[in-house]
Structures are given as structure tokens and as C-alpha cells.
Amino acid sequence: MKKIPTILITNDDGVQAQGIRFLIEVMREFGNIVVVAPDSPQSGMGHAITVHTPLRLRRLVNEENYQEYSCNGTPVDCVKLAEQVVLKGKPDLLVSGINHGSNASINIVYSGTMAAVIEGCIDHIPSIGFSMNDFSHHLNFEPARAIIQHIVKQVLENGLKEGICLNVNFPVIEEIKGIKVTRQADATWEEEFDSRTDPRGGSYHWLTGKFVSRDNGNENDINAIAKGFASVVPVKIDLTAYDQIESLKYLEQSIDNQ
Numbered sequence: 001m002k003k004i005p006t007i008l009i010t011n012d013d014g015v016q017a018q019g020i021r022f023l024i025e026v027m028r029e030f031g032n033i034v035v036v037a038p039d040s041p042q043s044g045m046g047h048a049i050t051v052h053t054p055l056r057l058r059r060l061v062n063e064e065n066y067q068e069y070s071c072n073g074t075p076v077d078c079v080k081l082a083e084q085v086v087l088k089g090k091p092d093l094l095v096s097g098i099n100h101g102s103n104a105s106i107n108i109v110y111s112g113t114m115a116a117v118i119e120g121c122i123d124h125i126p127s128i129g130f131s132m133n134d135f136s137h138h139l140n141f142e143p144a145r146a147i148i149q150h151i152v153k154q155v156l157e158n159g160l161k162e163g164i165c166l167n168v169n170f171p172v173i174e175e176i177k178g179i180k181v182t183r184q185a186d187a188t189w190e191e192e193f194d195s196r197t198d199p200r201g202g203s204y205h206w207l208t209g210k211f212v213s214r215d216n217g218n219e220n221d222i223n224a225i226a227k228g229f230a231s232v233v234p235v236k237i238d239l240t241a242y243d244q245i246e247s248l249k250y251l252e253q254s255i256d257n258q
Contacts, residue, residue, distance in 0.1 A: 004065075005031035005092035005156055008120070010078045012042045012099065012112025015060070015070045019098035022141040023130065024068075026148050027095060030156065032065045034091065036082040038112075039070035043101070045112040047119070048074045057081060075116035083123065093156060094120035097130035098141055104133070104169045104221040104231060105187040105213070114167055114235070121165035121237050126155050128165065133225055134172045144170045147179060147230045167233040171225045180229040185220035187213040 007027055011020040015037035027033055039058065050073045061068035069086060071078045075096065083090060099113040108114045113129050120127030130148060132139055151168060160166070167184075170176060191209035198204055213222050221231035 006087065007031050007033055008079070008082050008087070008091040008094045008125075009033060009035045010037045010075055010082070010094070010096050010116045012038065012045060012075045012096075012116070014038050014041045015068070017041075017100065018137060018139060019100055019130075019132070019141060023095060023098050023148070026145055027152070028066065029149075030152055031092070033067070034082060034086060035061075035068040036071055036078040036086060037069075038075060038078060039072055042074050042112045043099075044110050045074045045076075045115065046110050047076055047115040048112075049080070050074060050077050055081060057085065075112040076119045079116050079119040079123075090123060090125050092126070093152070094125045094127040095130065095152065096120075096128070098144065098170075099129070099131035100137055100139065101131065101135040102133040102169055102225070103129060103131040103167060104225060104233075105185040105211075105215075106189070107211075108167055108184065108233075108235065117165045117167070118235070118237055121163065121235075124162060126160045126165075128152070128155060128168060130168050130170070132170045132172060139172070140174075143174055143176050144230070147176060150179075151232070163237050165235050165237070167221075167231075167235050169221055169225055169231045169233075171228050171230070173228055175228075176230050177228040178230070180219075180224040180227075180231055182219055182221045182224045182231045182233055184233050184235075185213055185217075185222040186215040187211060187222060 055073045058070045096116040103111045117127040117129040189209045194206040224231040
């Protein structure tokens with residue numbers, strides 16, 4: 001008899017966010033589902049973990065082939081607790097999202113959604129992050145259903161190379177044209193602070209800014225999304241710049257020779 005896969009679902013928008021509720025619905029046809037997600041929004045937390053306060057799990061649902069927990073920690077905390085406390089082992093697949101907002105390009109660095117995916121990848125779990133290019137909390141995720149099903153089916157059947165996870169971003173359109181496997185675009189946030197003074201004379205600051213692409217190429221995630229395709233970027237957890245190792249060998253010389 002074929003083994004039914006165990007699938008861990010998490011996110012950074014919180015366990016009650018519309019995106020994760022849709023993802024849960026889609027994923028339930030694929031196996032035993034375990035949801036461990038933050039009890040409140042954790043957007044922009046990156047790979048943060050909680051070390052100075054206790055972590056608490058609250059079981060919300062316990063049914064056959066379906067368990068759901070909330071956690072007072074970060075998305076990465078959720079993955080660690082899922083493995084160590086809830087499952088006491090590794091799931092067959094980790095999926096994170098669907099995030100409300102794009103995680104294309106440099107956004108992956110700040111993303112709690114993708115931090116959970118990277119944490120799974122570190123632990124040798126096939127891991128996929130899903131995001132939609134709109135920050136609204138009343139999105140229509142239905143156009144993404146067939147693509148999620150296709151990608152999940154392929155990864156469950158074929159796996160992912162060790163050290164590689166997937167960053168999937170959807171455009172906000174009624175009919176997505178298909179899938180493009182792309183690279184991360186060269187883009188950045190041009191940031192500013194809106195600085196104000198409170199009634200007691202103290203200063204405070206709100207982070208603002210705009211997202212700017214510096215990439216003139218065509219085969220990148222931002223362009224694929226703009227053209228109506230779902231973008232799939234294979235992401236490495238090994239950050240070594242291998243092409244620079246030889247050029248930096250001069251640093252190995254003894255400092256006594258200087």
C-alpha cells in the first residue's frame with residue numbers, strides 16, 4: 001500500500017489568514033495535514049527565532065488526517081516546533097503561504113513565509129513557498145489552485161534536490177497563463193522613514209518606501225509575474241559565492257608577511 005504523505009503547512013500572516021485557509025483546502029487532498037502557524041501576523045520576520053520568551057502551542061483541531069495548531073512564535077519557530085514537538089520527526093513536504101503580498105526578488109530576504117521554507121530545506125524537507133502579488137486580505141486565490149496542485153504533485157512524486165527549495169509567486173489575475181521557472185530579479189526597496197512627534201514630544205518613525213527593479217533581463221520573477229505567469233524560483237540555502245573563492249586566496253597569506 002502506498003504511503004500517505006504527511007504535509008506540514010505554515011505561514012507568516014497568521015493561522016486565520018485567508019491565504020493559509022485556502023492552501024489548507026487545496027492540500028487536504030494530498031495527504032495527512034499538520035498545520036502549525038503563528039497565532040498573529042509575523043510578516044517581515046525573516047528567519048527570526050524566539051529565544052527569550054517561552055513558546056506555546058495551542059491545538060485548534062484534532063481530526064483524522066488533520067491537525068491544526070497555533071503558536072505564539074515566528075514562522076521558523078512553527079517549523080521547529082512542528083518537527084520536534086508535534087510530529088516528532090520530519091514531514092514529507094512543507095508548504096508555506098499563501099502569503100498576502102509578493103515574495104519575489106529581494107523580498108525573500110525579509111519574508112517570514114520563505115524563512116519557514118528555508119528552515120524546512122535546512123532540515124532536508126522538500127519545501128515550497130506560495131505568495132500572491134497583492135497585500136489585500138480579501139484576495140481571490142482560486143486562479144492559483146491548479147498550479148499549486150500541479151507543483152505539489154510533481155514535488156511529492158519527484159522530490160527536490162537537497163539544499164534547494166521553491167519560491168512560487170502568483171500574479172493577481174483571473175486566469176494565470178502558466179508557469180515560468182525563473183531567477184530572482186535584481187531589485188530593491190528604496191526606503192524612507194516618516195518621522196513624527198508624539199503628544200509628549202518624543203519622536204517616532206514609520207518605515208515607508210517603494211520597490212524598484214534594477215533588472216533589465218527578461219527571465220526573472222518580476223517580469224514573469226508582470227506577464228501573467230506564476231514564477232517558480234529555485235532557491236539555494238548555501239550562500240557561498242564559489243566564483244570568488246580563488247580570487248580571495250590572497251587573504252590566506254600569513255599576516256606576519258605584511
